[in-house]
Amino acid sequence: MNKPSLYTCLSPALLNLYDVNNSIVVVIDILRATSTIATALYNGAKAVIPVDSVEKCIRLGKNMECITAGERDGRVAEGLQYGNSSFEYPRNFIAGKILILTTTNGTRLLHMALTKGATEIITGSFLNISAVCGHLISMKKNVILACAGWKDKANIEDSLFAGAVVANVKTHFEISCDASHIAECLYRQAKDDLYEFMKTNNASHYHRLTGFGLEKDIRHCLTENLANVLPYYVDERLVVREF
C-alpha cells in the first residue's frame, strides 16, 4: 500500500501551495499559541476557542462565561484579561473553563487551514509531541505540518518542531518535500539542547521574548510531553481528542 504523504509548510503565506483539503493540518506556533493551547486543555479547560481578532475575543467573552486572552506582537493585547503564557493557566485556574484566545500568528493560520477545507485540524507543540505523532501515525492520512512563523516569515522554533515530528514519523510517510528535510536537519543539529540552539543561532523570537523576561516560558515551550493531549478542532473550538 502507498504511504500517505507528509509536507512541511514553512510559512502561512505558502499554505496555498499544498493540498490542504485532502490533509490533516497540524498548526504549529511553538512560541506560544499552540503550547498554551496544549497546556490549558491538559489542565482541564473545557475548550479553547481560537479567534482571529482582539475585538472578536472581547465580544465572545461578554456572551460566555470564559477567559479572554491573547497577545499582539508578544504582549497581552489591550482589552484582554490574560496573555499567552502556559504559566497563566494552571489547573486550579483553568479547569472547567473556556479559554478564548487570539494570537499574532497561530490563530490566524488555523483559520486559514479551516477556510481551505482541511480534513482535520490539530495543534502541535513540544508539550504534546507524542500525542501528535501517535495520532498522525494511526490516522494513515496525508499530513501538512503548518508553521505559523512570524508575520509570514519562517522561524526557527516552528521549523524545529516540524523537524522533530518528521524525525518521529518519517517511516510511516512518503516525504517528497525539501522543507521537511530542511526542518529535520535543523532538528538533528538542535535536539540535544533546543534552548541553547535557539540562543546560539540568534532565533529572532528568542530575542523578542527574552526582551520581555520570558526565558522560563521559552524553556517550558521547548520541553517534550509536559501537556501530552491532542487538541482537535471541532465546532469552532479546540477540545481534547480522546483515543
Place this chain on the structure above:
Amino acid sequence: MNKPSLYTCLSPALLNLYDVNNSIVVVIDILRATSTIATALYNGAKAVIPVDSVEKCIRLGKNMECITAGERDGRVAEGLQYGNSSFEYPRNFIAGKILILTTTNGTRLLHMALTKGATEIITGSFLNISAVCGHLISMKKNVILACAGWKDKANIEDSLFAGAVVANVKTHFEISCDASHIAECLYRQAKDDLYEFMKTNNASHYHRLTGFGLEKDIRHCLTENLANVLPYYVDERLVVREF
C-alpha cells in the same frame, strides 16, 4: 557604524515581505539557472539575457544573433536550441555570443526583483561564490539572498547556497532573520560533501535531475569557484562586473 542587514528569502512567494527596493538582491537558482549563467559568462559570453517565457526567448532569438536556451520542468523547452546545463556552454562555443535564457524558477525570480525595484541584482551559485561574497562585503549595502526554490516551495540546494553565503559574510552584516540562520545551519551540516548531503536528504531536485541522468551536472553545480565571475544585471542583461 551600523552594519547593513542581510535577509534570506526561502521562496519567491515570500519576496514581498522584504525591503527589496533598498537592497542588493542575489538571485539563487543552483540547479541550474544561476550556475549556467556564471559558466556562460566565465567562458566569454558577451551577455546572458534572462527572459520569463519561452515565446519571448524565441522571438528575441530571431531578432538577434544569439543562442536561445532554457528549460521547463528540468528539460529543454520546445522551440529552443539548448538546455540549462553548464556543459553545453564551453568557451569554444559560447565566447563572444549572447545567450538568451529562460528557466522555470530562476529567471522569473529575477524579474520579480526587478519589478520590485531592487537597488542591484546579481546572480549567485557555488560556481561563483567567492565573487558574490567579495562583492557583498565590499558594497556595504543591505542584502537579500533570494532563493528561487521549486514552484514557490523552498528547496535544499538554494537554501544551502544561501547558508554558505551567510557563513562567509556574516561578520559584516546584521542578521536578524531566522531563515538565514536555518540556511547556515543546513550548510554547516552539509558542507563536507554537498552532493552526498543532497542525496541522503532526498532533495527533490536531486531525484528530478538524476532521473534525467544529470548526476554530473549536480556535482558540477555544487563545486565552488569553477566560474568565479560576478553576473550583474544592467540594461536587461547579465554581464560580468569588473572590479
